[in-house]
Amino acid sequence: MKFKKQLFGFMDMLRFTKLVPNRRAALAAGADTPLPETWAVNEQARALHPGRMQVELTEVTPLTPRMAELVFRRVDGDAFPFFRAGQYVSLQGKVGDSVISRPYSIASSPRQALQNRLVLGVENAGFFSQYLTQEAKPGDRFVMTEPSGEFHYETLRDKKHIVGVAGGSGITPLLSMAQSALEGDEPYQMTLFYGARRAEDLAFRKELDALSEKGLKVIYVLSDEERPGYEHGFVSGELLSKYVPVQDVTYFLCGPKAMYEYLAGQMAPWHLPVKAVHKDATCCPSLSMDNPRTFTLTVHIRDKVFTVPAREDETLLTAMERAGIEAPNKCRAGGCGYCHSKWLGGDFQVAEGRDGRREADRKFGFVHPCVTYPLSDMELDVPPAE
């Protein structure tokens, strides 16, 4: 090639041969002070994302005939992390021989978390919830995952006016969202529709009434009772139109599946874009079927192998938990990916509408056990819970 020598000086070769000695000298001239073991941003990450926390139950108070308020404090750190109102934690405990964990939305605000106070509103709806509302006592210890989840306001996406629709225990994240806005941490204005059967089934009345004095607009909607000052029936399209400009708000819905289905029908004529409606996830249930078969599930965790029974109508995660295996999980709804495990063999089906796997997971054989039911004997490689 015709690259001209004179482009550079005659010392070029010499300079080149200095590259290594220069670097050698610079490395040797580094400080001899001990290497840092952490950095401010990494500490920030640890504070915001502590992973699994040790917590203590400090109060249990009945809220309604079916719901109780549980207050926790963290015992392995000064305080809970700040989070985004609307997020959930997963609470883990041991009931009998089973290790169980369940996601619960946080009812208290992010500001309170910094005061080491975190409140859950637990409905007596299942195996673990029943244990929590009826048997757990102040002083009991649990493991809790850090707050997570995408059911929260997004400043750059959502409208300034948001509409919360809560059904039953679905009030919890919306209460946190309402509080957080009034504490100045969120920029929206909120109108909250809270549906229940009867007035006595409305949880957190005291808190909500206090918030409405500070500017939160709350509409209580009772389906089984008529009362002055309360709306009667379900939260319908007509009711929403009565209070809010339905095309010009962002919806946050949290409640049972039936409520989502009903509202979807009611809102259909408005042709809202996908981005206008956010729904909180619900746990993946067991299937209802007669005479479910029981298969054998072989589970590899690191260098250990377990063999456990797995019922056709229950998820692979449930099968492992029943056998006392601590398998990782958070949302139990298929979406968070925390239970991501390698499929090694056997047939299965994924709960309808809950396949939250990445495209390549399907290609290379990975599953989310929290939403996967066995159809034959199966084999999985599962990460340990921690």
Add this chain to the structure above:
Amino acid sequence: MKSQGKAYDVVVIGAGNGGLTAAIRVLQAGRSCLVLEKHNLPGGFATSFRRGRFEFEASLHELNDFGSPEEPGDIRTLFRELGVEDKIGWIRIPDAYHLITTDKQYDCEMPFGLQAFTDKMEELVPGSRPSVTAFFELCDEVRAAQTYSMEVNGHTDSEYMKKHFPNFLRAGSYSVNEVLDALKMPKKAQDILGAYWCYLGVDLDRMSFLHYGSMVIRYITRDAWMPKMRSHEISLALETRIRELGGDIWYHSPAAHILTDEAGAITGVSLTDGQVIPTHHVIANMAPHVVFGSMLDKKAVTPQITRATNARTFAGRGFSLFLGLNKSAEELGIKSHNYFIYDTADTVKQYNSMRRVDTNHVQATVCLNNAYPACSPEGTCMMYFTTLIMSDDWSRVSQSEYFKMKDRVADDMIRVFERETGCQIRDAIEEIAVASPTTYARYCGHPEGTIYGYETAGWDSLMPRMMMIAEDAALCPGLRFAGGFAMRSSGYSSAYVSGDLSGRQTVGDLKKEGR
């Protein structure tokens, strides 16, 4: 001490691009290997995540130096050797880059291919052809010299070098700007040619020409490709290959300590629950700062190691915004696959403005649909915006300001993109996710949320690093590094290459020891 598990010839810590590649190399040589990963997924930054209707790419803009099946680049060749090329569905990236600068109002869409690139440059900067051609010829020699250097594992013969690569040696100690000036390249052509600088993270006054030249020629001559299912597809293909070759991979298994005997020789790796995995060889897909600062037995951390590690400078800390939009790229007027948007074409000024979060308006932005229309549902598109923060400025953000601060930076990225391209995207936002240095610090454990390894500037530039591989490794026998913090610096291609090197060299170490 808890149960002594099975012993392995090699333990790889971290299943990022570097670690996965290294593990395959070890296994291909018939050695046993365990990969420890603290996450529940392989890939490190090479991953994807789902939000609503979208599956976002976490980091990859394009896989450079990949090339076509017929004319493979170094990385396709490596993937072939690793046995993963065919496990992945590939798509070709249409164009090299779209450069926009606010100060000089550049708006240049540059194609792949030496000829096309040079022609386009001539069209944009009449008279630039001779210097641009000379530049690429010089780069070609650089590439050839580096290939040679890699083949001999850094033990280069100076007579051979002088004979075959004289210009390489002559230009070798200069910065990019010094060489471009020496070539008398018109300023505008220099600016356009310099656009890739932010992929390497060092301004062109301090970036060695050898580094930039060898990268740019790879980028331009071999076209870039991308896996269809985001980089998660590559990561899973590599991990599947590890299983096929009989390797073990454990997730949720952060390595806690690298254990040594009295003489400082490596004897094993312990997990956080105390389990010990006996081994004499570790390949760390992590920062030396972390390995030497808190993992390796203190008695093995010599003063020389401490000094050599303290001497180094972290490169950019990452900040990214991911948007799922409810209109197609076409409807929104987004034409290019990847944009570099700078305030100024002056890379030194630009680098300095990136030291502070509030003065950093740089973005490298991708609209994946313009390379792969089917990456999101019909009538939608997906974008990701990334910048680097060239200091620890982010550490000033308090916990309760954290989410607001993320939104503020994201808001600025959208504002700048809209202003510079005229595409209005804000109202179309259906899904949004923001990753800050805090996110990256948490995700991969790197110091300060650094995503670019150690800065390849001045004395620590690529060439002397490559020439000192053996010397650096001798600091701690039995331990080698792979990935963004290793000798080849960061970026997908570089991380794979360092994994390849360290994997093969560890096999060499095992042979030498007669194990």
